[in-house]
Amino acid sequence: MSDATATIPPGAQLLGREWLGTDENGQALIRFQAQPAFTNRHGTIQGGFLAAMLDSATGICALAxxxxxxxxxxxxxxxxxxxPAAVGxxxxxxxxxxRTDRDMVVHADLVDADSIVVADATARLRILAKK
Incomplete structure (x- = not known):
């Protein structure tokens, strides 16, 4: 893990983000904790929180x-x-x-505790020099 993945921003802290490393296929593994406060009127995790998890996961994978x-x-x-995604x-x-010199495309799946893919995303990212 690079230094870039060591600092956890407030949004990632809210999502309970935890870097787990990479698997045998080289995929980045990132765990989130879906809280009861993230649920919608159906009792499942609201889509905006899942999108935030996907945005965080694709970004941290790119940084790594x-x-x-x-x-x-x-x-x-x-x-x-x-x-539907449950609390947990x-x-x-x-x-x-x-990946090119300026851009990167990262794909991520979100998997629940029962190994079911609940959401996925493809992120298009711009690579920039750190300020």
């Missing part, structure tokens, strides 16, 4: 793939909500699928 003098900003996040741990599996 970059040297510490570079950072990324999200240009677009194409999100799909596939199944949700794990993101994220991987870089494309």
């Amino acid at each position: 793939a970059l040297p510490p003098d570079l950072t990324v900003v999200t240009k677009g996040l194409d999100t799909r909500f596939l199944k 741990p949700i794990t993101a599996l994220a991987r870089v699928v494309e």
Whole structure:
């Protein structure tokens, strides 16, 4: 894990983000804690929180793939909500699928405690020099 993934911003703290490392396929593993306060009128996790988890996971995956003098900003996040998500741990599996000198594309799946993919997203990120 690079220095860029060591500092946890307030939004990531709210989501309970925890870097777990990479799996045997090189995918970044990031766990979130979906809180009761994140639920909608149906008792499932509201889509905006799932999108925030996906944005966080794709960003942290991109940062882990970059040297510490570079950072990324999200240009677009194409999100799909596939199944209702319950309160509890949700794990993101994220991987870089494309990279140029200026841009990166990262895909992530959100998997619940029962190993069901509840949402996924493809992020388009701009690579920038850190200020």
